[in-house]
Amino acid sequence: MLGLAAAVALWAVFPLYSAGNWAGVGAVVAVTGLIFYVYLSKRAVPAKYLVPGTLFLVAFQIIPVLYTLSTSVTNYSDGHRGTKEEAVEQIEASSVQRSPDSTSYTLTVAARGSAPGGELVFLLTAPDGSAYAGDAQGLQPLPGATVTPSGKITAAPGYTVLPPSQANARSEEITGLAVPSGSGTGIRSSGFSTAYEGRSTLTYDAGCDCITDAETGRVYTADDERGAFVADNGDRLPQGWRVGVGMANFARFLTDPDIRSSFLGILTWNIAFAAGTTAMVFALGLCVALTLHTREHFTGRTAYRLLVVLPYAMPSFAMFLLWRSMFNSDFGLLNRMLGLDTDWFGEPWTARAAVLIVNIWLGFPYMFLVATGALQSIPRELVQAARIDGAGAWQAFRQVTLPLLMVAMAPILVATFAFNFNNFNAVWLTTEGGPFPTDNPMAGATDLLITYTYRLAFGASGAQYGYAAALSVFIFLIVTVMSVVSLRRSASLEEVHR
Amino acid sequence: MARSAAAKAPARHGRAHPLSLWARRTGWRHLVMLVFLVFALFPILFVVSAALNPLGTLSSSTLVPRSAGLQNFLQLLGGTHFGRWYANSLLIAMANAAATVFLSALAAYVFSRFRFAGRRLGLYGLLVIQMFPQFLAIVAIYLMFSTVSDYWPAVGFNTPWGLMLVYLGGALSINTWLMKGFFDTIPAALDESAQVDGATHAQAFFRIMLPLVTPVLAVVGLLVFIATVNEFLIASVFLRDPEAKTVAVGLYGMVADQRDANFGMFSAGTLLLAVPVLSVFWFLQRYIAEGLTSGAVKG
Numbered sequence: 001m002l003g004l005a006a007a008v009a010l011w012a013v014f015p016l017y018s019a020g021n022w023a024g025v026g027a028v029v030a031v032t033g034l035i036f037y038v039y040l041s042k043r044a045v046p047a048k049y050l051v052p053g054t055l056f057l058v059a060f061q062i063i064p065v066l067y068t069l070s071t072s073v074t075n076y077s078d079g080h081r082g083t084k085e086e087a088v089e090q091i092e093a094s095s096v097q098r099s100p101d102s103t104s105y106t107l108t109v110a111a112r113g114s115a116p117g118g119e120l121v122f123l124l125t126a127p128d129g130s131a132y133a134g135d136a137q138g139l140q141p142l143p144g145a146t147v148t149p150s151g152k153i154t155a156a157p158g159y160t161v162l163p164p165s166q167a168n169a170r171s172e173e174i175t176g177l178a179v180p181s182g183s184g185t186g187i188r189s190s191g192f193s194t195a196y197e198g199r200s201t202l203t204y205d206a207g208c209d210c211i212t213d214a215e216t217g218r219v220y221t222a223d224d225e226r227g228a229f230v231a232d233n234g235d236r237l238p239q240g241w242r243v244g245v246g247m248a249n250f251a252r253f254l255t256d257p258d259i260r261s262s263f264l265g266i267l268t269w270n271i272a273f274a275a276g277t278t279a280m281v282f283a284l285g286l287c288v289a290l291t292l293h294t295r296e297h298f299t300g301r302t303a304y305r306l307l308v309v310l311p312y313a314m315p316s317f318a319m320f321l322l323w324r325s326m327f328n329s330d331f332g333l334l335n336r337m338l339g340l341d342t343d344w345f346g347e348p349w350t351a352r353a354a355v356l357i358v359n360i361w362l363g364f365p366y367m368f369l370v371a372t373g374a375l376q377s378i379p380r381e382l383v384q385a386a387r388i389d390g391a392g393a394w395q396a397f398r399q400v401t402l403p404l405l406m407v408a409m410a411p412i413l414v415a416t417f418a419f420n421f422n423n424f425n426a427v428w429l430t431t432e433g434g435p436f437p438t439d440n441p442m443a444g445a446t447d448l449l450i451t452y453t454y455r456l457a458f459g460a461s462g463a464q465y466g467y468a469a470a471l472s473v474f475i476f477l478i479v480t481v482m483s484v485v486s487l488r489r490s491a492s493l494e495e496v497h498r
Numbered sequence: 499m500a501r502s503a504a505a506k507a508p509a510r511h512g513r514a515h516p517l518s519l520w521a522r523r524t525g526w527r528h529l530v531m532l533v534f535l536v537f538a539l540f541p542i543l544f545v546v547s548a549a550l551n552p553l554g555t556l557s558s559s560t561l562v563p564r565s566a567g568l569q570n571f572l573q574l575l576g577g578t579h580f581g582r583w584y585a586n587s588l589l590i591a592m593a594n595a596a597a598t599v600f601l602s603a604l605a606a607y608v609f610s611r612f613r614f615a616g617r618r619l620g621l622y623g624l625l626v627i628q629m630f631p632q633f634l635a636i637v638a639i640y641l642m643f644s645t646v647s648d649y650w651p652a653v654g655f656n657t658p659w660g661l662m663l664v665y666l667g668g669a670l671s672i673n674t675w676l677m678k679g680f681f682d683t684i685p686a687a688l689d690e691s692a693q694v695d696g697a698t699h700a701q702a703f704f705r706i707m708l709p710l711v712t713p714v715l716a717v718v719g720l721l722v723f724i725a726t727v728n729e730f731l732i733a734s735v736f737l738r739d740p741e742a743k744t745v746a747v748g749l750y751g752m753v754a755d756q757r758d759a760n761f762g763m764f765s766a767g768t769l770l771l772a773v774p775v776l777s778v779f780w781f782l783q784r785y786i787a788e789g790l791t792s793g794a795v796k797g
Contacts, residue, residue, distance in 0.1 A: 060667025064635030
């Protein structure tokens with residue numbers, strides 16, 4: 001056990017050491033030291049059992065959560081990614097104009113890594129034949145590249161050369177990429193096979209902390225609160241940098257009227273969706289469980305059981321996609337079978353109903369399993385005693401079985417609610433949050449907070465990480481409060497206090 | 499009371515209304531179950547029929563197959579990386595389920611049997627941290643693994659091991675609660691007496707406790723297995739190489755833009771993926787009801 005830890009530590013330290021990353025080496029040494037201490041000391045028995053899981057928990061849950069918290073108070077988004085220096089370099093490089101004495105490079109468009117979807121990189125061959133790799137951070141020598149006599153690079157270690165079709169698909173990115181190559185100069189593409197180095201028309205002056213446009217003479221002054229260069233008339237340059245904005249992201253929920261109304265709408269539907277799903281799967285699952293729960297001989301009980309849990313055992317992501325296809329308005333199964341012409345995902349209420357049906361279909365077998373287990377654990381004598389005392393079947397169920405059942409199932413119901421509150425797949429793989437009102441492409445009728453957040457963070461209209469992080473903190477608070485309150489009320493946490 | 503007395507009366511006197519008796523006792527149960535089965539099974543029937551549909555398009559698929567053939571399966575196995583995706587999915591899901599069960603059982607044992615400073619905080623903390631939608635931290639995880647990929651490509655992007663590390667971050671979770679509840683139902687006298695007899699705490703855990711809590715281990719393993727097979731979002735960020743994908747990522751890519759045309763292959767892939775899930779389910783089903791609720795009932 002300790003030998004294994006030492007071996008992993010050695011393996012982990014080596015690349016860090018050779019790269020000179022001393023903070024990384026320190027972290028590995030500290031963690032290894034902790035492991036050795038815990039397992040060599042005779043005391044701290046609980047720690048011996050907790051350390052392995054906790055290490056993973058800290059590394060891959062807590063640190064990302066803390067990072068998200070710290071992002072939520074910044075303006076981290078497209079155009080506000082890096083430091084101010086990087087922003088200045090980018091501004092200067094992207095304003096590069098071609099002049100008659102510009103150096104020309106032979107350009108090969110490539111992606112970083114082994115897949116063509118990676119970060120865009122320019123592989124450049126200078127007139128003297130030397131090869132470079134350039135991205136938004138700058139220019140680096142490129143050793144080991146295979147260069148044809150015409151200057152084209154056909155292969156380079158660590159990069160994937162994009163075939164023309166791929167390059168074509170990313171042409172906007174290619175036109176937009178500017179490689180800083182020195183102070184006031186940058187390299188831009190001209191078509192897919194040549195690039196030129198030129199002088200920028202926008203130059204930074206550290207004295208006034210401003211950027212001057214040589215062509216128009218306009219001056220953009222750095223605004224360190226907003227992380228952007230702003231001109232007198234309010235125009236700002238597209239490239240900014242990342243700054244702290246305090247609680248501004250959180251205040252947007254309350255102050256921005258557009259966001260506030262769509263946010264409240266989404267929150268309402270989100271609660272209705274989670275509560276509706278939980279209530280319906282509980283009702284259906286319990287109904288099936290009660291139907292099969294009898295002491296009398298019941299032919300086919302096992303067969304029914306197995307068949308009814310089939311939806312739960314099917315891969316759920318595929319089932320969402322399947323249902324999406326079944327609801328398809330043109331050639332979906334439902335419309336064809338029922339002879340309807342309903343555009344299920346086109347109207348808010350049919351789309352909501354569709355999402356609920358799909359989610360209930362997937363969820364009720366699990367609830368059936370749990371309810372069966374809970375029913376079996378309730379002593380029959382209790383129900384019999386109630387019946388002897390004169391209670392009817394419904395009364396006995398209502399007064400004896402159901403309360404006992406609720407005690408057993410409350411934690412599972414709360415967990416179901418919390419899970420469905422953030423059930424990303426259920427919405428994203430079916431409606432993708434749509435249909436969208438014509439005036440607001442960001443908030444759809446079936447959007448949950450989590451799909452809405454996802455669209456903000458990774459959607460097509462530019463990434464707004466800071467705002468998305470604030471939203472996820474908010475979701476976190478809502479779910480936590482609701483779960484803790486309801487769990488406390490169900491008193492199932494009593495054991496913790498023992 | 500009156501109703502059930504009436505129901506019993508004919509049986510007692512042996513009078514001949516066997517059909518109405520059957521209808522009253524179990525017939526309605528069959529009727530109710532039939533309705534539920536139709537609801538539960540018709541989408542599955544549709545997948546089967548679409549997978550066998552030789553044309554392989556959504557618009558030509560019907561609930562009951564008009565003709566059957568294995569073209570979709572052959573095309574899926576021959577024309578795509580499905581074999582690799584399948585192996586990746588199973589490897590990741592099984593390894594993750596095993597590791598999660600182990601890590602979680604270790605923690606649950608401590609929470610159930612030991613009293614130490616920070617125990618309550620730890621238990622509540624586990625519950626609360628899980629409420630944070632992990633994939634929204636994906637920006638952080640992405641940046642983290644960009645660095646990891648540079649230093650240790652063996653656990654970086656496009657490897658099953660890197661993805662597993664991230665999944666293991668969720669090893670201690672609501673599952674630990676589930677296990678702890680079950681551990682609590684095992685009398686402490688059992689492992690205490692073993693320790694009195696000279697067993698170490700590790701021996702008490704591995705030799706006495708683990709065999710007694712098999713149902714809950716099986717259930718947690720099953721839940722984690724199913725969740726991992728279905729995990730789509732983090733996997734889609736992690737696995738970009740066509741050969742490194744899992745079935746979830748691969749099949750999604752298949753129907754994302756070509757939904758109608760690839761529908762047959764998609765259905766075939768779904769059925770193939772359902773096979774291991776169903777077999778795990780089959781083997782573990784006798785534990786499921788017991789493992790899920792006995793911890794909670796005790797409350």
